[in-house]
Amino acid sequence: MIETQEAGTGAAGPRNLAKILVVDDDDQILKQVTWALSDEYRVHTAGDRSAALELFRSEMIPVVLLDLGLPPHPRAATEGLQALDEMLSRNPLAKVIIVSGNSERPSALKAVERGAHDIFPKPVDIDELKVVLSRAYKLVALESENLHARSRDWQAPLEGILGDSVPMQAVYSAVRKVAAAEVPVLIQGESGTGKELIARAIHNLSRRSGKPFVPINCGAIPEQLLESELFGYEKGAFTGANTLKPGRVEHAQGGTLFLDEIGDLAQPLQVKLLRFLQTKAMERVGGRELISVDCRVVAATNRDLEKSVKENQFREDLFFRLAVVTCMLPPLRDRGDDVLRIADHLMAKYSKELCQAQKRLTREAMEAIQRHAWPGNVRELENRLKRALVLANGPAIGVEDLELTQLMARSLPAGGSLKEARKDLEREIVSRVLAESKGNISKAARVLGISRPTLYELIEKYGL
Template sequence: MATILIVDDDPQLRQSFKKILSAEGHRVQTASSGEAGIAAVEKDKPDLVIMDVRMPGMTGLEAYQKINRIDPKLPVIIMTAFGTTDTAIEATKMGAFDYVLKPFEIPAILELIDKAIQAGHFMHAQVQMDATPKEAHQDAIIGSSSAMQQVYKAIGRVAPTDATVLIRGESGTGKELVARALYQHSLRGTMPFLVINCVAIPDTLLESELFGYEKGAFTGAVNRKIGKVEQAHKGTVFLDEIGDMPFTIQAKILRLLQEKSIERLGGKQPIPVDVRIVAATNRDLETAVKEGHFREDLYYRLKVVSLQLPPLRERKEDIPLLTDYFMKHHCRDMQISNPGISEKARTELSSYFWPGNVRELSNAIQKALIFCKGGPLDVRDIAQAIDHTDLPEMETDTSHPVRPDLIIRKWVQKQLSDHTEDNLFESLMDYFGSVVTSEALKKTEGNRSQAAKLLGLSRPTLLSKIDRYNIKIKADVDFY
């Protein structure tokens, strides 16, 4: 639920917004002029403002500028009618989240509202590091393992610089949380933070979403569009899943990094922009470079400051902390009392290998809480909640409550249905190869000769695998 402020001189429009948005569970406030809107922003601290451009007295554009000065992170959607779009475009150039043309379709505006609220949440909600959040709306990066301590240190070190940062790690390891923590601890923490998910946006739209276009740049470009990079001027742009960015757009990102300017599609002049880029990927960029999917020059440029997040199975000591955190979090969310968890169930959580990392742990705990039959969560609740409930003959009561072979099979099935890449066989083999290699090294406390012997490999073969899988041996005990 969010607080949304509607600023429009048309009482009917205010009323319909109130009806529609209240039905969606939001709290709606209204103001009939720019002046009243500014006062409401100062007093009520809404999560989102939706404002008309043309009003008697102060115009929407003037009001936007004042609101932007009060809180540059507050998302504002501008409403405009045909004929006043130039002003709305001007507002997006100054950082307004987006604009909509009246009359609008309700599903489309609801979708935009959700996006804007999410963007505002990312900018405002503090991410606590290594501490349980004090307030319900805060998020946290939980973990006190040495691998996570290194991550916190790295965040502390690079956040206040303007360096481009590449966050790497498997799916569900917390890359997005880390990106937000970096932003909040940066010198740009009071300015906008805009997220572009390179996989969620179709290739054909990604370029215009990032860089915008000029009127007439292509059929259908009836107005100029300001891209997210330009909108985030003086702020931070988070390029999520950059490993999936189309090759042609990669060149433009490189240029942005090197020349600090962009060109709108169909534009004649470079436009200087001052943004910090934070990027994240779960892809193996080295392979992507070798295979020609990722530009080598961009790879080198990004990799200068990179932050590697450890998979959960390599920091198992954090599982109890994370378990307690998610138990509390989900119980509060679902408004149920915390049933607690048995010691055996905890052991179960610690022995699983969590291919989906923290996200999978969080989901499993939520599922266990939903399906448990009262009393503390036990082994059976956990075994059923770990993503393999539909497997036949689960032996949840034996001394081997989770059958690893079935889990692996299940996980492979999921990969087969999720992935669209061409070299799936190789990447799955690489995955197993890297798990086997790093586990063997862990067992031998980093001793490469012993690990090679254990695996029945020659030492040079093992070394080439360490290299290929980019296994880092740190202080001889932690691998990531």
């Protein structure tokens, strides 16, 4: 993807000339074409496949003139066709124009079948060539603009939600898709991953955004109260019910009902909720009248709801009603550099709220933040930063202020020696940091505070 996008930006080099690569084993032709085109293009030349690919890659060249007969087989088209394949697999938007004599026409047609942009006859007529090239560059510009527009569309974070890591981009794209549909959505994710934030985003992007978003936490309200909280009650339904009170479901009329911690819902209420989802109608506690409510339901849970279904804790039919679409929120530790970006943002926000001068994170603090597993996810990050900003004295927030120092301490394995424990810990930390830096050795070495050769040694030693 990166390469494809760069095809557009790579179109202009120094002096703002677009780049072109001319590949031919005939020096005379290279000289002639270079001379004819260098007013309008930045011309790169290559005499064989490997030199051509090297330039294509390093210079990110969007348009190529390719002769198929290259050494070591100048009489056959094999080298040229392979070069074509390799270029297109690196950048599918590149325009490769086959320059061929009459005798090579069958091979040239084969090249077009394999994705070459056009065929241009030898001997080369420069004026005609210029016309063909200018069309090719226009197409490159158009396609890459199009690609940018499309990727902007689905990658852009949602309002109020920070992070542009790949797993979060997938979430944004899913949210945009489901928001427009009316189907129920089940949001799953560890605690503090932003499930409520996502639920609100779905509501705000839907056609119901002008109507209420009504959250209710099914885990926080005692079972006996939850029913009347959800469905309301009639006057006299029970002792103390002195007036009629509509429930949260009714409040959500026209809008979105957000059932948080749905996994905590007790069995009898699961039945009642299922009936409501099936009929779109409900009765208040102590009531006889069926009330129709048109609302969209979004539910969230930090439990493995499918497991609860298997263990008969959660009704299967209700699960399928709620989980027409599921949206899985990745834990913060799987979001790469998002954690630092969110930390930066929160530091600025809290400093303002606390009327403090903006503080910064020390380098060690940043590294500790990247290393930490964040079991409480964004909420934990919020809490640690808030506390640190209130308590820290100087202009910088360090590892101690975040209380991220002792997290690696642990007990000895049963019967193990200190040496073994050290080895285990080392292996675990190295493998985790490697995973977190997605195999980027330099980054992993930096986080671990060791040299790259040392890291390679450790990888070898532990067979990672």
